[in-house]
Amino acid sequence: MKLRFTKMQGLGNDFVVFDAIRQRVELTPEIIRHYADRRFGIGCDQLLLVEPPRLPGTDFHYRIFNADGSEVEQCGNGARCFARFVRDQGLTDKDEIPVGTAAGRIRLHVEPDGQVRVDMGCPELQPERIPFLAEAEADTYAIEVADRALTIGAISMGNPHAVLIVDDLDRAPVAELGPLLASHPRFPQRVNVGFMQILSPNQVRLRVYERGAGETLACGTGACAAVVSGQLRGHLSSPTRVSLPGGDLVIEWAGPAHSVWMTGPATPVFQGEIER
C-alpha cells in the first residue's frame, strides 16, 4: 500500500504534506524521521498532516512534525502551504480558512495574487507559557551560553522562540550558538533560535536555527517572534519586511493583545507516493 504526498515549500522551508482525510496515515517518530531524510526518504524540514476539524468553528485540523520526529504546536510557513494544499486538492474552495492546531485557532487568507496572509494569533510573553524559566516577564533576558553572556527576547507564537540581535547576520554564530540555545535548560521544551540584524525600523534580516530541524532557509513563526521582540525592544515598527535566506515575509503587529499577521508565498514542488 502506498501513501500519497505533496512536497511543498515556503521560502525554501520545505514540507511533506499528507492528506489524512482521504487516506489513513499512521506515523511514528521513526517513520517521520525516515520520510524527512533527504537521502533515504523524501526529505523535508517538517511533515504536515491535514486532518478533519477538532475545534468548533474550524474547517480542518493541522498537525506539524519536525524532521527529528517531534510533534510541535505551530508552523508559519507550513500554515501557508497548508492553505495552498487544501485548495489545490479540492478539499475547500474558500479564500478564508479557519484551522485548528495544537496551539489553537489560526485563520488563513488566500490573496488574489496567490500569497497567503495568516492571522497567527497573539504572541505569548509570560515566561511560564513559553515555556522559559525566568523570575518575571521582561522584554529581554540575560542568559549564559557556553560562558558567554547573551541578551535574548523570549516569545511564544504557539511554539517557543529566543531572539538575538546581531550586528552582521553573515557572521552570526548560528551553527555554534543555535544548538546550544535550542537545548538550553531554561527552555524546558527546547526553543527555536532567531538571529536578527536590524536594517531599519521596517526591515530586518533573519536566520533561524529551528528546534528539531536545524537551520532552515526560513521560519514563519521565527519571523513573527523576531518582529514582536524587535518592537518590544523599541527598534521596529509595523509592518516589517523580514528577509530570510529563502526570501521575504511581511509581518504586521499592532502591539500586545493583537494578532501577528504574516504574508508570504506557498509553493507546491511535486507529488508522489511512498511505501507505507
Ligand SMILES: N[C@@H](CCC[C@H](N)C(=O)O)C(=O)O
Ligand atoms: N518552520 C516553522 C516552524 C516549525 C516548528 C519549529 N521547528 C518548532 O519546533 O517549534 C515555521 O515556519 O514557523
